[in-house]
Ligand SMILES: [Zn+2]
């Protein structure tokens with residue numbers, strides 16, 4: 001299964017029990033911190049910062065430190081299980097590998113929303129038709145003002 005399908009499938013089902021299978025599939029030893037971080041990402045299903053991810057992971061492994069989560073993210077990124085999104089001037093957000101959705105960041109409250117795929121695809125298609133440039137969004141978040149802050 002390709003990573004993209006893997007992420008999509010898991011996102012829909014929020015199947016946190018697949019964390020160990022994912023590690024095994026990627027030839028990665030299933031240590032407690034790796035399982036905890038992956039389960040947290042699977043449960044959340046989107047992009048989040050390391051501090052929030054640490055809090056989520058602590059519901060699996062109560063004494064896990066942010067530094068450990070940070071190191072674990074490095075290992076999981078090397079194997080393609082986890083990737084990052086640059087969001088504004090703050091630290092990068094973390095999400096499951098293969099998740100290429102375009103994220104919108106509110107500059108007032110810092111909340112993160114994922115843009116509908118159809119909207120993004122239309123935008124890519126129109127840009128392609130207009131100037132022949134193929135956009136590959138997802139690595140950087142777009143900034144603006146959310147519905148609550150508007
Ligand atoms: Zn980057």
Ligand SMILES: [Zn+2]
Pocket residue numbers: 106107108109110111145146147148149
């Ligand atoms: Zn806002």
